[in-house]
Amino acid sequence: MSVQKKILVTDDQSGVRKLLYEVFRREGYGVMLAADGHEALQLAMTETPDLILMDVKMPGMDGLETLKRIRGMGIRTCVILMTAYGETDIIKEAIQLGHVRHITKPFDLNDLKKIAREQMEERFGAQS
Secondary structure, three states: OOOOOEEEEEOOOHHHHHHHHHHHHHOOOEEEEEOOHHHHHHHHHHHOOOEEEEEOOOOOOOHHHHHHHHHHOOOOOEEEEEEOOOOHHHHHHHHHOOOEEEEEOOOOHHHHHHHHHHHHHHHHOOOO
16 A cells, blocks of 8 residues: 655645645645745645645745745755746746746646656656
C-alpha cells in the first residue's frame, strides 16, 4: 500500500483554495490549505508536503518571500508558483531557489494537474 502524497495549497483567495482542495483530493492526494505565507511556513515545517502550490501575490508575506524562507529551513519540496501577473523577474528569482515551476492564472485545471503529476513522478517515480 502506497503512502498518500501531500500537497500544500497556499492562496489568499478562499475560492481558489477550495477549488484546488476538491480537485487534488479527487486525484487521491492529501491536501492541506494555507491562506497566507505564515500558515504555509508552519505547515511546511510540521507536515512536510510533497508538493507546494503557492500564489505569488498574497498580502503580508508574498509567495517569493515564503519560498525563500521555506528554502532557508532546508525544505527542498518542489513548488509550483501560481501568478496572475507576468513578472518574469520574480519567476527567474524563484527558479534560482531550486525545484520551482510556475503556472499563470487563470490556469487550466488539467494543465495544473499535469504539472503536479509530473513533479510527483520526478520526485517519487512513476507510481505517484
